[in-house]
Amino acid sequence: MGKKIIEFRDFSWTYEGTDFKALDKINLTIEKGEFLGIMGENGAGKTTLCRAINGLIPHRFKGDLGGDLVIDGELDTFDTPLEILTSRVGVVGSDPSAQFLRGTVEEEVVFVAENIGLPVSEIEERLHSVLKTVKIDEKFLQKAPTDLSGGQKQRVAIAAALMGNPEIMILDEPTSQVDPVGKEEIVEVVERLCCDRNVAVILVEHRSNEILEVADTVILLSQGKLLLKDAPRPFFANVDLLLERGVYPPQIAQFGKKVLTDPFFSGFNLDPDDLPMNVEDGVRFIKRILEYQR
Ligand SMILES: Nc1ncnc2c1ncn2[C@@H]1O[C@H](COP(=O)(O)OP(=O)(O)O)[C@@H](O)[C@H]1O
Ligand SMILES: [Mg+2]
Structure with missing residues (x-):
């Protein structure tokens, strides 16, 4: 982590034929090696944000763009050709079958690498390392992608995207x-x-x-606006705002919030900043309540 890899500066986007901003003055920096979670209800702008990062916006979609989006401190997505952007950004969507066009898992995974003209020895090296990362056994290489389970298909799709050695991976x-x-x-x-x-x-x-469990940072998008950005725990502590914007915080956090705001517990000295987020937290939370009662 440390080095900025993605920087949105007052970035806005309106799709052609619509009269609202699908992204509205987004300011957001993502660092190398950072894990960013994106949350927001349907239509919030999540996919649009992803399309902006891999350059499909503005290169494949029509519309009005405002502000800047800079990759790796130097490539403005507006001025940089799509091929250069796609070589640095791997993308996996929700339907892997949509991107499987070839007969075997092996062909599917090496396709990107062959396309960018990597030498065969380099392709083989990357293939082994990539399969390890996605936990796909080499015995699957000769299978048809359609014969795999849903989870395996997605991991093959991730493997295929990783073959280009991207610095950014988008999983929508x-x-x-x-x-x-x-x-x-x-x-x-x-x-x-x-x-x-x-x-x-x-x-x-x-x-x-x-x-x-996995993110370093989480953002909340709502109607194209970035409403929250924080580490996961403080992020999910905004229980009411999240619910209002169609995002469900962990149920145990919703439970904790109800307890904390219930007058019955008002004298219990429960720390409002100490919402339970997972099962272990929940046990501690209950213990504090019981200790108070003793
Ligand atoms: N190709 C498009 N043309 C016009 N409007 C679009 C297009 N794609 C998405 N939108 C609109 O932009 C808004 C954000 O969509 P999207 O980024 O797909 O949201 P999300 O991924 O959060 O569900 C929605 O109102 C959606 O209808
Ligand atoms: Mg979407």
Whole structure:
């Protein structure tokens, strides 16, 4: 971490044919190796923010742009050709099948690397390292991508994106169409991208428990505006604001908030800044209440 890799400066975007800003004066800096979680209700602008980072906005979508978005301190996405931007940013969406066009897992994963003209030896080296990162066994290489489980497909999609050695990985609701076990596996792999590869990870995810565990920073988007940016715990402590904006904080935080604001507990000296966020916190919280009663 440390070096700025993405910098939004008063960035606004209005899609052609609409009369509202899908992104409205966004100011946001993301560092190398940082894990950013993006939350917000449907239509908040999450996907639009992702499209801006990989240059699809303004290069593939039509509309009005305001402000700047600079990658790596030097590439303004407006002036930089799309090919240069896409070589630095890997993208995984919610439907991996949509991007699988080839016959085998191996062909799928090496496609990006072949496309940028890497030598075969380099491709093989990257392939082994990438498969390790995403925990896909080499015996899967000759399978058809369609024969894999939802979680495996997404990890293959992540592997394919990693073959280009991106500095930024965007995952836009990668777990939304996957069963619970598959979801866990994806998040576990995504978390390692920051730590093992020093990639800036941008994850759009609706499940706050997951974001709490993995993100360094979380932002709340609502109607194109950036309303909150904080570390996960202080972020999810804004229970009322989040609920109002269609984001569900961890249920135990909602429970804690109810307890703290219930007059019955007003004399209990519970610290309002000490909301429980996970199960372990919840146990401590209950203990404090019981101790008070003794
Ligand atoms: N291609 C498009 N053309 C016009 N409006 C769009 C387009 N894509 C998204 N929008 C609008 O921009 C707003 C933000 O959309 P989006 O970024 O997809 O939200 P989210 O990913 O948070 O659900 C929404 O009101 C949506 O209808
Ligand atoms: Mg979206």
